[in-house]
Amino acid sequence: MASIKILLRNKPNQEGQYPVVLKVIKDRKIKVITLGLTCLKKDWDKVNAKFKKSQPNFMQRNRALLKKKGEALKIIDGYLFEGVDFTLNQFEAKFRGRKSSKVTVSEFWKEKIEDFIKAGRVGNSKPYRDTYNSFFKFHNNKNLVFREITPAFLDKYETFLRSNNNSDGGIGIKMRTIRALYNYAIKSGVVDEKYYPFKVYKISKFKAKGIKKALIRDEMKLMEAIDTQKHPHLIDTKNYLIFSYYMGGMNFVDMMKLKWENVQGDRIQYIRSKTKGKFTVKMLEPVKQIIAYYKSQKRPTNYVFPILLKKDLTPMQIENRKHKTLRRFNKQLKEIAKIQGVEQNVTSYVIRHSFATNLKFAGISTDVIGKSMGHADVSITQAYLKEFKDDIIDDAMTKLLEEPIIKYAS
Numbered sequence: 178m179a180s181i182k183i184l185l186r187n188k189p190n191q192e193g194q195y196p197v198v199l200k201v202i203k204d205r206k207i208k209v210i211t212l213g214l215t216c217l218k219k220d221w222d223k224v225n226a227k228f229k230k231s232q233p234n235f236m237q238r239n240r241a242l243l244k245k246k247g248e249a250l251k252i253i254d255g256y257l258f259e260g261v262d263f264t265l266n267q268f269e270a271k272f273r274g275r276k277s278s279k280v281t282v283s284e285f286w287k288e289k290i291e292d293f294i295k296a297g298r299v300g301n302s303k304p305y306r307d308t309y310n311s312f313f314k315f316h317n318n319k320n321l322v323f324r325e326i327t328p329a330f331l332d333k334y335e336t337f338l339r340s341n342n343n344s345d346g347g348i349g350i351k352m353r354t355i356r357a358l359y360n361y362a363i364k365s366g367v368v369d370e371k372y373y374p375f376k377v378y379k380i381s382k383f384k385a386k387g388i389k390k391a392l393i394r395d396e397m398k399l400m401e402a403i404d405t406q407k408h409p410h411l412i413d414t415k416n417y418l419i420f421s422y423y424m425g426g427m428n429f430v431d432m433m434k435l436k437w438e439n440v441q442g443d444r445i446q447y448i449r450s451k452t453k454g455k456f457t458v459k460m461l462e463p464v465k466q467i468i469a470y471y472k473s474q475k476r477p478t479n480y481v482f483p484i485l486l487k488k489d490l491t492p493m494q495i496e497n498r499k500h501k502t503l504r505r506f507n508k509q510l511k512e513i514a515k516i517q518g519v520e521q522n523v524t525s526y527v528i529r530h531s532f533a534t535n536l537k538f539a540g541i542s543t544d545v546i547g548k549s550m551g552h553a554d555v556s557i558t559q560a561y562l563k564e565f566k567d568d569i570i571d572d573a574m575t576k577l578l579e580e581p582i583i584k585y586a587s
Contacts, residue, residue, distance in 0.1 A: 349383030
């Protein structure tokens with residue numbers, strides 16, 4: 178919700194007069210807009226935010242202030258009625274009579290990043306920030322407006338990315354970020370939908386095809402069997418990969434944020450950070466052993482794993498810690514794979530996929546496990562899983578402990 182206030186600026190102009198301004202506050206951000214009126218401090222009624230009788234033409238000037246305040250409230254009410262989560266730059270453009278099309282891509286983009294950070298969604302801000310830096314390295318004119326982002330413009334940006342050795346996956350992420358930003362801009366009234374470039378420029382072409390994204394059961398057994406007596410620096414990575422796999426493909430962020438209060442008897446109950454879906458998962462024996470291992474460490478924080486090492490970390494500190502430890506986790510997964518003779522490029526994402534894939538190969542109904550644990554289908558997987566009783570899911574997951582029932586050619 179936005180609020181407005183009329184007041185004098187603290188700093189006088191060259192004539193010693195103090196400008197009268199409109200102060201707009203939204204989402205703890207402030208925009209100050211000059212109203213073209215000035216007066217001496219002695220002629221300003223601070224309590225009632227109006228000119229005193231000592232100010233020449235005070236009645237006309239106070240009527241002008243009321244009119245300006247009314248215009249501001251009308252704009253805010255209009256956005257509220259239309260359900261538009263407007264930015265302060267949009268408000269100013271409308272208040273000053275500028276067309277919304279004058280709001281630049283750069284300023285709208287930066288406000289979106291700031292909104293994510295202030296809302297504690299630092300992880301969401303990262304692809305926006307990275308894509309912003311890349312985009313304006315390609316096109317350094319910060320006065321670009323949304324209607325100038327055409328299909329031809331996006332084709333040139335794609336060529337620029339390829340010339341800088343970006344993969345299809347990396348290009349796809351950047352283009353999806355721009356598409357999401359453009360959709361926000363349309364919803365906010367910054368650009369007309371008729372200019373939407375993604376009706377012609379298709380992002381679906383960047384979808385990876387035919388890439389193996391899961392380890393078969395034999396490969397998972399090899400990863401689990403890494404000898405941490407010989408390689409003690411890999412103990413945490415080994416525990417994380419086993420825990421993620423036997424906890425239904427739990428992702429790294431949820432593991433990082435897992436607290437001891439989430440361990441309830443023989444089950445772990447948690448809310449997934451990304452989708453806010455509620456999960457209750459039975460602990461299989463490998464998970465119980467890992468829980469006991471970290472319980473014995475008696476660390477000062479309430480977190481299960483030694484990833485977030487301090488209390489009361491800010492969202493940005495948590496994001497930085499996640500970035501650093503996830504990078505090390507993926508690096509050491511590759512090291513384990515090399516030691517154990519697993520040829521695939523193993524990442525935390527691959528471990529997550531392997532859970533669903535191996536249940537499928539074990540003969541479990543796809544109605545129970547869903548088609549995939551990939552990000553694109555995770556909501557569908559959750560929708561399937563929540564329809565079944567815990568004992569059905571428990572029985573299915575127990576099959577992960579069994580020896581492989583399908584032999585694969587070497």
